[in-house]
Amino acid sequence: MSRKRPRWAAEAAGLLLSLLVVVPLYFIVVNSFKDKAGAAAMSLALPRKWFLLSNYAEMIDAGGVLTGLKNSALVTFATVALLIVLCSMTAFTLQRKNTRMSGLLYLLILLGLMIPLQIIPAYFITYYLHVKTYLAAIVMLAVTNFSFGTFLYTGFYKSIPREIDESAIVDGVGPYRLFFGIIFPLLRPVTVTLIIISFMGVWNDFGITIYFLNSPRNYTVTLTIFNFLGTYSSDWNLIFANVVLVSAPVVIVYLLLQRYIIDGMTAGSVKG
């Protein structure tokens, strides 16, 4: 406030810095429209000839992308649905009950925010229980996001007054109707946050799906990049087209719902 640095200098510095993010994005998109030789040159120039549809059609065809999209939709939808139900129910009872037991269980759940998944024994157990491929990926993605979801709902329940529960109980409502009929409909804002955040997490996931969805038939769309590593590893135009396709949904969701996403993704670090 005391030093009056000219505002335009700050604006200009900011815009210049933003190029560090904007230029890579531009580079990927523009090179996804070039021919093989053009993309291999890796330049920022506009394509001499635009391969708008043919590159993408070839990429979708060669990369098993339709299968990938189908698998991504299945895994993402199932995981997110599972998370909403499991986390909202768990958090409700644990937040409302005020006992040593509920506190202990909540701590046990919060542990999952900190310690990494032990993937080898986890794989062992899924294998032993005959939980395979999609189901295994869905279950593992659900349990690794379970702690975060429960944490998110718990924070929200603190803002729902107990008077609501109490007046329902006076009216003779049982525990299940209390939760599903009265409480659950109030959760829409936090459920939207959870849907967006876990959609992005599951869509982008690599660390878990790579273990459980390990053949091209099972790949999610994010894993289809591996279909290009062998035969097509020098076809940068196709590879960049694949990157655009994988990134487009999350970028669009981010641009539309930015506030939700930044708040949700930083929730664990801002409220702790």
Next chain:
Amino acid sequence: MKPTKNKPYTYTLILPGMLLYAVFFLVPSLFGGVLSFANIGRFSFSDIRFTGWTNYINVLTDDYLSAAIRNSFVFAFATTLLKVGIGTALAVFLNRKLRATNYLRTVAFLPAVLSTVAVGVFFTSAMHPTNGMINRFLHAVGLGAIAPDWLTDPHLAIYSLVGIETWKWSGFTMAIVLAGLQSISKDYYESANIEGASEWQQFRSITFPLVLPYFNNALIVNLIGGLKVFDLVQAVTQGGPGSATEVFGTLVFKSFGSGRLGEGAAASILLSLIVIAITLPTWKLIARKEVEL
């Protein structure tokens, strides 16, 4: 009404979630401890042969395996330093009204939502020694002589990965610190101004203490994230060249592929112990607060 206070809430609701979490997260955590003391090549209980501390000794003494531990620490500390440093600078820079503020915040956070694989693929091309965007830029500004082999020079590769990780997550760290800066009521500064407090005094007695918790969280989150890294390394270098960028995550993945499951389990347990040791001091604080809820 007192005795019925807890009645309307039933543990049945937590059963499905808790059961899945226990079977597929908590049990593996404990079972990992068991497997880390065993020699095991297949996923079968009859294949477990206990060998004492062998796996841990191998992980800590074998050149290849211990390189992974060293690299994980280098990666975690270097990225934390850079992400928190740059993130804080960005937060301070963007905690004011510029015409471009909204645009800049949007752009700064954007890399955090991209898939690591997509980011990895881009940087694999950008760090190409001859054609890559970065070395082309160095040539264009007359620094062609120092243009390095970002990902194939064994001494440099891990730091190139540090750079990519920093690019992806600095905006995220910015958002955490920015949330802290914006949680401070303007009233504090107003009354400080009335009392004639200098800018430094305001920073020391208002800004710093109030942002500190957020700053600590940013440190911890980044440190854990750095130690846990897997997908970025797997997408860009797969731990190579040689073992130059091997980390805990890639080590476990390789042991999974090669059937040296006991060593993988031991590396994984070591990683967890390190993460716990780092977070425990702050964890106690959080735990106390949460139990009282």
